[in-house]
Amino acid sequence: MSLFNVFNIAGSAMTAQSQRLNTVASNLANADSATSSTGQPYRAKQVVFSAMPLGGSRSGSAGVKVAGVIEDPSPMKRMYDPKHPLADAQGFVTMPNVNVVEEMVNMISASRSYQNNADMMNTAKTLLMKTLTLGQ
Amino acid sequence: MISGIDKEIGFLRDALNLRANRQQMLASNIANADTPNYKARDINFATELQRAQGAQVGNLAMNVTSAGHMKTFAGTQNVQALYRAAVQPSIDGNTVDMDVERAQFTDNAIHYQFLLDSLGSKFKTMQAAIQGQ
Numbered sequence: 070m071s072l073f074n075v076f077n078i079a080g081s082a083m084t085a086q087s088q089r090l091n092t093v094a095s096n097l098a099n100a101d102s103a104t105s106s107t108g109q110p111y112r113a114k115q116v117v118f119s120a121m122p123l124g125g126s127r128s129g130s131a132g133v134k135v136a137g138v139i140e141d142p143s144p145m146k147r148m149y150d151p152k153h154p155l156a157d158a159q160g161f162v163t164m165p166n167v168n169v170v171e172e173m174v175n176m177i178s179a180s181r182s183y184q185n186n187a188d189m190m191n192t193a194k195t196l197l198m199k200t201l202t203l204g205q
Numbered sequence: 206m207i208s209g210i211d212k213e214i215g216f217l218r219d220a221l222n223l224r225a226n227r228q229q230m231l232a233s234n235i236a237n238a239d240t241p242n243y244k245a246r247d248i249n250f251a252t253e254l255q256r257a258q259g260a261q262v263g264n265l266a267m268n269v270t271s272a273g274h275m276k277t278f279a280g281t282q283n284v285q286a287l288y289r290a291a292v293q294p295s296i297d298g299n300t301v302d303m304d305v306e307r308a309q310f311t312d313n314a315i316h317y318q319f320l321l322d323s324l325g326s327k328f329k330t331m332q333a334a335i336q337g338q
Contacts, residue, residue, distance in 0.1 A: 071222075071225045071226045071228065071229040072225045072228060072229065074229045074232075075228060075229055075232040078229065078232045078233045078236045079232060079235075079236060081236065082235075082236035082237070086239075089239075117241075118237075118239055118240040118241065119240060119241075120233075120237050120240050120243045123233070129230055129233075129246045129248075129284075129286025130229045130230050130232070130233035130246075130286075131233045131236075131237060131243070132233065132236060133236050133237055133239075133240055178239065179239075182238060182239055185235055185238070185303070185307070186235065186236060189232055189235055189236075189310065192310070192311075192314050193228065193232070195314075196225075196228070196314060196317050196318065196321075199318060199321050200321060203321060203324060203325055203328075204324075204325055204328040204329075205325075
């Protein structure tokens with residue numbers, strides 16, 4: 070019954086989107102972390118989505134999985150603050166490369182996608198419940 | 206008698222199966238709206254329905270030793286998933302247009318409900334005929 074697969078598809082997408090939301094939260098929370106457990110400033114992280122074929126390759130439908138979490142390779146921000154304990158000889162502090170605007174956009178996009186998938190699950194549930202009462 | 210009932214509801218059953226199949230396909234389009242390089246897919250409903258009507262036995266056919274044996278049904282198992290033409294191509298290679306997909310998803314759900322209702326009323330008619338009331 071292919072309608073049951075809608076739950077798997079929407080569920081996998083919701084898992085992936087909530088992981089994206091987690092990553093955004095981590096990036097925003099650490100936007101000012103000049104040091105971390107590794108001794109280096111925090112680097113922004115991004116999730117990479119990939120399509121995951123479901124129900125045999127012939128069915129043409131696919132769920133979503135998180136293929137990996139990558140660290141943003143863009144250069145770190147440098148801030149002039151000679152009084153900072155982590156300042157180098159020139160008085161610059163290396164700060165995380167988190168782009169707050171980008172993260173906010175990511176956050177809204179992730180929550181919208183999550184909502185879409187929740188709606189989809191609801192529709193599939195209604196259809197299945199009606200199917201179960203067929204002929205009554 | 207069985208084949209008579211089958212003839213009555215066969216068309217609706219095929220259409221319902223295809224609608225469920227399509228619902229799954231549209232769901233995966235919406236789910237992959239943010240996946241790079243994902244191409245939106247859909248089926249040509251009219252073509253597939255015609256094919257299902259013509260082909261009672263597909264790849265999943267069981268062996269029969271007599272012509273009188275009932276044939277297994279596999280007409281809507283192997284649908285041909287096509288790729289949707291992109292309206293506004295995006296730079297990450299994703300061709301999902303959320304407005305189109307959501308509209309189609311709702312449209313398909315309503316059609317599914319309509320087919321369910323039709324099938325239900327067909328059963329009711331048959332029941333009335335059997336009971337002679």
